[in-house]
Amino acid sequence: MNFDFTPDAQVDLLDIGETIARDNPERAASYVAELLDRTAQIACQPTLYRLRPEWGTAVRSARFGSYLILFEMSEEGVTILRYLHGRRDIGTLMPKEPE
Numbered sequence: 001m002n003f004d005f006t007p008d009a010q011v012d013l014l015d016i017g018e019t020i021a022r023d024n025p026e027r028a029a030s031y032v033a034e035l036l037d038r039t040a041q042i043a044c045q046p047t048l049y050r051l052r053p054e055w056g057t058a059v060r061s062a063r064f065g066s067y068l069i070l071f072e073m074s075e076e077g078v079t080i081l082r083y084l085h086g087r088r089d090i091g092t093l094m095p096k097e098p099e
Helices: 007-021 025-044
Strands: 003-005 059-064 067-074 077-085
Touching: 003 007, 003 025, 007 025, 007 077, 025 059, 025 067, 025 077
Parallel strands: 003 077
Antiparallel strands: 059 067, 067 077
16 A cells, blocks of 8 residues: 655654664664664554554554654545653644544
């Protein structure tokens, strides 16, 4: 299955890489590559991951290290919504689904 990124997810990836690169530039590149590998795995079997109805009827999540990968799937493929560190207040970064 194909996957793409929202602008927020693209910024998240850049921020992750830049944050790690401050201490270890080589690890930054390898970590982002591993994160993208995990994203490709998600796209192959997106239904294996937990639904997150608090953020939308089609939103799912997967963990990678300290990060939560939030995504939606459709007939066209998987859209990565965000890559968020577990220490962040994810509830304020993801809009709640209207009741």
